[in-house]
Amino acid sequence: MAKGAPTEGSPLQTGSRNDFSRREPAWARRLLIGFSLVFLGLFLVLPLLLVFAGALRDGILPYWAAVTDSETKHAIQLTLGVAAASVTLNTIFGLAAAWLLTKFDFRGKQLLNTLIDLPLTVSPVIAGLIFVLLFGLQGWFGAWLRDHGISILFAWPAIVLSTAFVTFPFVARELVPLMDELGRDEEQAAMVLGASGWQIFWHVTLPNIQWGLLYGVIICNARAMGEFGAVSVVSGHIRGLTNTLPLQVELLYNDYQFSAAFAVASLLTLLAFVTLVLKHWSHHRQATVLREASQNPESS
Amino acid sequence: MSIEVRGLNKAFGAFKAVDEVSFKVETGELLALLGPSGSGKSTLLRIIAGLETPDSGEVILTGTESSTVSARDRNVGFVFQHYALFKHMTVRENIAFGLKVRKVPAAETKERVEELLGLVQMAGYGNRFPSQLSGGQRQRVAVARALAPRPQVLLLDEPFGALDAKVKAELRDWIRHLHDDAKITTVFVTHDQEEAMEVAKKIIILDKGRVEQEGDPRAVFDRPATQFVADFVGETNCIETVAVDDGLAVWGSLRFSVGKVPKGVGLRIYFRPHDVYVTRHKESLQVSAVIEREFFKGAFTELDLDLGEGKHVTAHLPRGLSEASGFAPGEKVYVGIIGFHIFETGKI
Numbered sequence: 001m002a003k004g005a006p007t008e009g010s011p012l013q014t015g016s017r018n019d020f021s022r023r024e025p026a027w028a029r030r031l032l033i034g035f036s037l038v039f040l041g042l043f044l045v046l047p048l049l050l051v052f053a054g055a056l057r058d059g060i061l062p063y064w065a066a067v068t069d070s071e072t073k074h075a076i077q078l079t080l081g082v083a084a085a086s087v088t089l090n091t092i093f094g095l096a097a098a099w100l101l102t103k104f105d106f107r108g109k110q111l112l113n114t115l116i117d118l119p120l121t122v123s124p125v126i127a128g129l130i131f132v133l134l135f136g137l138q139g140w141f142g143a144w145l146r147d148h149g150i151s152i153l154f155a156w157p158a159i160v161l162s163t164a165f166v167t168f169p170f171v172a173r174e175l176v177p178l179m180d181e182l183g184r185d186e187e188q189a190a191m192v193l194g195a196s197g198w199q200i201f202w203h204v205t206l207p208n209i210q211w212g213l214l215y216g217v218i219i220c221n222a223r224a225m226g227e228f229g230a231v232s233v234v235s236g237h238i239r240g241l242t243n244t245l246p247l248q249v250e251l252l253y254n255d256y257q258f259s260a261a262f263a264v265a266s267l268l269t270l271l272a273f274v275t276l277v278l279k280h281w282s283h284h285r286q287a288t289v290l291r292e293a294s295q296n297p298e299s300s
Numbered sequence: 301m302s303i304e305v306r307g308l309n310k311a312f313g314a315f316k317a318v319d320e321v322s323f324k325v326e327t328g329e330l331l332a333l334l335g336p337s338g339s340g341k342s343t344l345l346r347i348i349a350g351l352e353t354p355d356s357g358e359v360i361l362t363g364t365e366s367s368t369v370s371a372r373d374r375n376v377g378f379v380f381q382h383y384a385l386f387k388h389m390t391v392r393e394n395i396a397f398g399l400k401v402r403k404v405p406a407a408e409t410k411e412r413v414e415e416l417l418g419l420v421q422m423a424g425y426g427n428r429f430p431s432q433l434s435g436g437q438r439q440r441v442a443v444a445r446a447l448a449p450r451p452q453v454l455l456l457d458e459p460f461g462a463l464d465a466k467v468k469a470e471l472r473d474w475i476r477h478l479h480d481d482a483k484i485t486t487v488f489v490t491h492d493q494e495e496a497m498e499v500a501k502k503i504i505i506l507d508k509g510r511v512e513q514e515g516d517p518r519a520v521f522d523r524p525a526t527q528f529v530a531d532f533v534g535e536t537n538c539i540e541t542v543a544v545d546d547g548l549a550v551w552g553s554l555r556f557s558v559g560k561v562p563k564g565v566g567l568r569i570y571f572r573p574h575d576v577y578v579t580r581h582k583e584s585l586q587v588s589a590v591i592e593r594e595f596f597k598g599a600f601t602e603l604d605l606d607l608g609e610g611k612h613v614t615a616h617l618p619r620g621l622s623e624a625s626g627f628a629p630g631e632k633v634y635v636g637i638i639g640f641h642i643f644e645t646g647k648i
Contacts, residue, residue: 190397
């Protein structure tokens, strides 16, 4: 209970912060701020603006034509579908893993905890290749799948699988530290009061972690929709069939259809803005919940 | 509604938290499990509740062997050290939770919740959230929530630990009255011996996972069964010496008649500061001492006494007596020991 976010405006904190800013000479502060702004402008804001400038270079009508093109529409649908499927899978998995890692003690817990991070350390291209090796014709299951008329590789199942693989850690990684900090007391209290596992999850755990969960889902979703490497390996780049939005951008770009490529890219960029806003909001809500949790019982 | 534990053992790795513990709590009894941190008292309580599984031994609740019964089905009320209130639920929802998950009809739940809000003196606070309550109020809500499903027994883990002194005293009173009214078998864990003596009718003292002594507060205080109990319960002077003759021990100028202890046996002698008798005029068996320091402690005065030869003892004088006698540091006085406990430490 004692750990966690310090309460806002504790005298010690504000005091030291003020002291620090007073000690720094004004020119040093301005230099640092100026440098940060120039850097951010050059490497983040300018490229993003260029995406929209490029997209709208030929005017609004060609832009509209590009984003409503039938292949692009299909790419949007596929991307939304793939993201929905892989985010659902990873949300279920993330919840289960975080629950297991924080509410129980068992042998091999550290190993599982480390394994969850594996997709973060593997290049997405390698992740894609894993599925080619598994489901490709020369792969382990390839011949069997062909004989039974099931297509996984170069079709949506492989895109979902590789996206799920790459975005696997995001929900779990957000939930584990959060649930660790919240502790097990409330769950145990609910259990002693006679609640079943599901009742504990729905009435006690979920309300406490909902904002953190949303945060994880948002990040996972953003990553799922933007995934290029792994999907590129397994999709087969079939126009209007297995091209997701990032692949569609590449395809248009390689076809020298620059403004169309930028138009599609602008959709992904807009997604990034929405993600940022939602992310900030959910993070703020969860921080509020945690602050209330860590509030000292004597203080009020 | 009795609790019996038989031969309980629980180890965490190499650390033995509970070591062959057996005891019985009769229906309606109010028992304190008293011990320092790491004595296994909380683990023991959690085993009774079903939150920990013992390595061996039995937990018998109301005559039924319950070791294999899940915490969910044991029907015990448990109050956590930090209350563990559901922070996103109001006080009313917190109290109703145990009834809701057992599918108690809404009307009955409502009635029970209002009854408990009254019982814990929180009638006007039903719609508040835990974060809007003081520590003492949270504690009372936690008790109400635990009592709502009419548990067979009430278990409290360090119920007064996180509260300031005045709230603590009020809550102690309140818990005792609650127990007198509700007549529910209650076990609470504490590291504070004053708290245990004031609230409980019976105390079990634990050290290193073992039961050191079991008895009512007076017995535990007046007749400590082990050195640990003598040391842990109440303030005490402890001296180490040897029987210089059959039945006689000497420490500085103090002489202790030690019954049948033969010559040459090492002894540890414990005596309470209030069993040190201080006067201005020598009476029989008293020895001279000098008052080194004097501390005002409210109801009594504490004196540090120098007996010479580097021997020091602490005495407590009731306030009336100390004010009437007006003892001051530096003064020469006479000291006698009225009561003491002897533990043999072996032949030296």
